[in-house]
Amino acid sequence: MMTDRKHNVLFICTGNSARSILAEGILEQLGSNRFAAYSAGSHPKGAVHPLALATLRQLRYRDTGYRSKSWGEYAKDDAAQMDFVITVCDQAAGEVCPIWPGQPITAHWGLPDPAAVEGSDEIKHRAFMDAAVTLKRRIEFLLSLPLAKLETLAIQREVRDIGTR
Numbered sequence: 099m100m101t102d103r104k105h106n107v108l109f110i111c112t113g114n115s116a117r118s119i120l121a122e123g124i125l126e127q128l129g130s131n132r133f134a135a136y137s138a139g140s141h142p143k144g145a146v147h148p149l150a151l152a153t154l155r156q157l158r159y160r161d162t163g164y165r166s167k168s169w170g171e172y173a174k175d176d177a178a179q180m181d182f183v184i185t186v187c188d189q190a191a192g193e194v195c196p197i198w199p200g201q202p203i204t205a206h207w208g209l210p211d212p213a214a215v216e217g218s219d220e221i222k223h224r225a226f227m228d229a230a231v232t233l234k235r236r237i238e239f240l241l242s243l244p245l246a247k248l249e250t251l252a253i254q255r256e257v258r259d260i261g262t263r
Contacts (some may be wrong), residue, residue: 105181105245106134114139114166114214116226117148117186121155121233122164128234129241136178138169147213153226157234163211167197186233187211200254203254207261208234236260
């Protein structure tokens with residue numbers, strides 16, 4: 099069972115510029131009393147995609163202070179210990195991840211990369227909003243789990259299942 103303390107969640111994507119940033123921003127606001135949200139990438143782009151920030155702003159979430167960073171920052175001994183590590187892109191899910199201190203619960207919540215969408219500005223904005231809405235729904239499922247009442251294996255199963263919704 100998990101305690102009622104604040105839980106650390108790391109969202110991982112290859113570039114850490116779009117999906118993982120959206121997830122961090124959404125969980126940061128919706129779960130701020132129960133969760134601390136972080137994001138990182140296996141091969142960070144070095145900059146957050148402007149449409150990720152615009153989407154957060156449009157949804158009335160914080161849209162400043164994010165940065166594209168390596169997952170190595172969270173695998174260090176002095177880093178915050180993660181309770182959950184969730185990949186949000188298929189490429190990152192297939193990569194060999196660092197060894198995370200504390201054996202966090204892991205899950206894959208893959209969704210298409212909105213930054214890869216081509217077309218008009220309207221089509222690109224829609225792709226980012228679609229990703230944000232999907233992530234928000236999945237995060238709401240995470241927030242609904244009674245973590246203090248579930249055994250670790252049940253939590254693992256539930257968090258993994260969220261990625262199929």
